[in-house]
Amino acid sequence: MDYNNFYDIIFKRKSIRKYDLSSLDNNILQELLDYIGNLKPMYKNIEVQMKIVTGEVVRNLFPIKAPYYLLVYSEEKEKHITNAGFMLQQVDLFLSANGIGSCWAGLTQPKKEIANESKLNYIIALAFGKPAENIHRDNLSEFKRKAIAEIRNNGEKDELLEAVRLAPSAVNSQPWYFKVDKNKIHAYCVKSNLIKGIIYNRLNQIDMGIGICHLCIAAKHLGEDYIFISDKDALDNPPKGYYYITSIEILEKRI
Template sequence: MKQINLYETIFKRKSMRRYDLTPLNKNTLAEISAYMRTLKPIDDNITTEMKILSQKDVKNLPTLKAPHYIAVFSENKEGYLTNAGFMLQQMDLFFSANDIGSCWIGMTKPTEKTLSTSKLEFVILLAFGKPIEIESLYRESTSEFNRKSLEQISNITNANELLEPAGLAPSSGNNQPWFFTGGDGIIHAYCVKSITIMYKRMHMIDMGIAMCHLWIAAKHFGKKVEFINDIAAQNNPPEGYYYIVSLNVK
């Protein structure tokens, strides 16, 4: 596999739902496993585990059949869903950068037998495999992304180079539950309040995905980045939103 530029991949990736069901070869799977061990968390105090599964290890797949899946398991701790989203999005971009298709799957889960192989809580799946047509793997321009405008996702006016990649992040049902405030070296991330527990869970994963894009963009522009919990930002959420985390960008 080629070396990766995750930043560039942000501007062309898309979800892949039609796969060549032939399994990837052993070398490719070994390289994927090796990369999986290098993923960065938001919070390294949260224990996580990732497993590569095949179709037989996953329940009810009427529409989205892929040769492989990554299942993320995590310790259930403050911020664990966002942390898992952050980590697994690094894999989504890694796949795309290497001409492998992938798609987040929130609608199903591993079989009971597979679930019992981890002591940690199952969080989410990412399907992956060779696309049926390689052309269908990428978008040609950002105009092909169906996303909210920057004004809809933030009131920061001088950080478009970070906010645009965050806004291109995939999210469950393309809901884009994020809003960003701050500026001058700090970005506070908020999540829209959800009606159901299921939505809330998915939105927290989505927030980690957007934070991953923000973090990759900040690093791309040579910034020193650090995740922090900002009490003032936490106590002042925009109406209808709640606080997730802040990114110090210096």
């Protein structure tokens, strides 16, 4: 995985919703499949499958007409939804880096005819194909995002958190908040009320995986390694209105 290249892509990627419906070259699809085979999970013990399908075999409530969809399936385990978001965001960036448009598709479902193709649970899809609009943003002002001060308690890890700030999220809700405590970054997700929660709880957990993916790419870019840990104190002391997801411990810089 070329982290340096992906780091740059974080600052210009965007969701692509207009596609040229023609097919992608078989070599490109093969390269994508090879790349998918080497994605980094947050948790190695969760089984995940990804399948490329064409637009005819999915049902779209919100119609993005794309020629291809990457469907993600996962074993149900603790944090499996966040893990899926973490992995699929690597594909979003890979596609953007290679001139292929993509858009997370939270309202897309596999049609009945392919419903039994995986024994795992369907999580979400990423629409993709040749873009029929500019693939990248020209500058940062085109990102509609919260200010950095709204998503963290102090500025000690802003180089990492700026990459999270720009991450995509369902309905651009940006549900993340980070408590920085020396070399640990505790990640929290906003709580939804009962009604909103029916739709957003799941999507926001995917968003958290996406944001954490951007954080990890920024850490690698800065030559830092990291591990995911569960921190009891962070779990017990969430900011008001948020719940704990995980902590990222930044390890000493590689030389």
